[in-house]
Amino acid sequence: MNNLLSDRINQMEESATLAMAKKARELKGQGIDIISLSLGEPDFKTPKHIQEAAKASIDEGKYFAYPPVAGYQDLREAIAKKLRDVNHISEAKAENIVVSTGAKHSIANIFMCMLNEGDEVVIFSPYWVSYAEIIKLAGGVPVLIEGTLENNFKATAQQLKEVLTDKTKAIIYSSPCNPTGSVFSKEELEAIAEVVKSKEDLFVIADEIYELINFTGKHASIAAFPGMFERTITVNGFSKGYAMTGWRVGYICAPLFIAKACEKMQGQFTSGGTGIAQRAALAAISGDHGPSQEMEKAYFKRRELVLEMLRDIPGIKTHVPEGAFYFFPDVSAFFGKTVGDYKIENADDLCLYILEKANVSLVTGAAFGAPDCVRLSYAASEDELKEALKRIKEALAKLS
Ligand code: PMP
Ligand code: GLU
Secondary structure: OHHHOOHHHHOOOOOHHHHHHHHHHHHHHOOOOOEEOOOOOOOOOOOHHHHHHHHHHHHHOOOOOOOOOOOOHHHHHHHHHHHHHOOOOOOOOHHHEEEEOOHHHHHHHHHHHHOOOOOEEEEEEOOOOHHHHHHHHOOOEEEEEEOOHHHOOOOOHHHHHHHOOOOEEEEEEEOOOOOOOOOOOHHHHHHHHHHHHOOOOOEEEEEOOOOOOEOOOOOOOHHHOOOOHHHEEEEEEOOOOOOOHHHOOEEEEOOHHHHHHHHHHHHHHOOOOOHHHHHHHHHHHHOOOHHHHHHHHHHHHHHHHHHHHHHOOOOOEOOOOOEOOEEOOEOHHHOOOEEOOEEOOOHHHHHHHHHHHHOEEOEEHHHHOOOOEEEEEOOOOHHHHHHHHHHHHHHHHOOO
């Protein structure tokens, strides 16, 4: 029946992260003891004061109707204030903010609004799975610049300079990065900003959704640099730092003409984000950040634990991620190895082998533009992580 569907959807890849999560869920449903390290999803509960704010907003009875398309005014003001006070983006005002149904939706709005057929978008690779598919859906052409394990997977300003063409419309990166956990320093971003400013009408999409999970203690927002506000769309959201994945609230801060375009776009697609979830988001951004800081500390502890265990597995090569909750080890040493009916040709095969034999779900690096790697999410309990890494080590030791 595929020919009854649009080329648009037939040509789209399924989200590899969500596909692996679905597979792990199905196996768990069959009673198999799967440890899921595939989905980038905090294992913590949304902090209590945020839950309470949502409940109170239901009791107030004021938030059941369609919300303003770009988000409630007080939430947009609180976001703009946070961007000015914390991120030093002094130009940020409520009118620059558009609240959407998760940052994924924010990114979809941006590319649908900005790209014409054939426009190029430079993606700093390894990159989050959805960027390339959304760009293609919007008619754009993804152009990858690649970081390597040796430079902490961070592509450079020089690499960016080399791929710019007349058709380059935008660049996109995440920092802290999904899938590598790498964090761009202020100096690295300044160098990137200089390249961007050297070309007319080139925009930056800065995905800062892991801002609150950063072990360097330093988060730099490119929109705060001189001359960059008019060139930058800052993307952020509540899913990661406040453990609010299911509430589906994300936002952008963009130059006014882009914010207005995104508002128009979502006026036709969703009519704006859920009212109650926006009230929860307001409590998150303007309330106590203690719980987020506690979660960050817990992730750091887990990073140390997983790092030690990964270093103890012969054949695995890893860098030290500085943020988010992912490891992105190079597993190419196992390619060409076999055991029983399993022949490991690539990272996809290795993930399947680990899923079936170690009952641990990971995601292939191929989905993130790095086919020598796999992604391991350590947003799981220490006990689960210890058991998972033990199983992975044993399964890998069987390969020869
Ligand atoms: N950007 C990055 C880098 C992500 O990892 C995610 C993960 N979900 C998103 C954006 C989208 O987040 P959400 O839609 O849950 O706000
Ligand atoms: N961003 C998370 C991940 O990379 C959640 C799943 C998704 O939206 O892709 O696993």
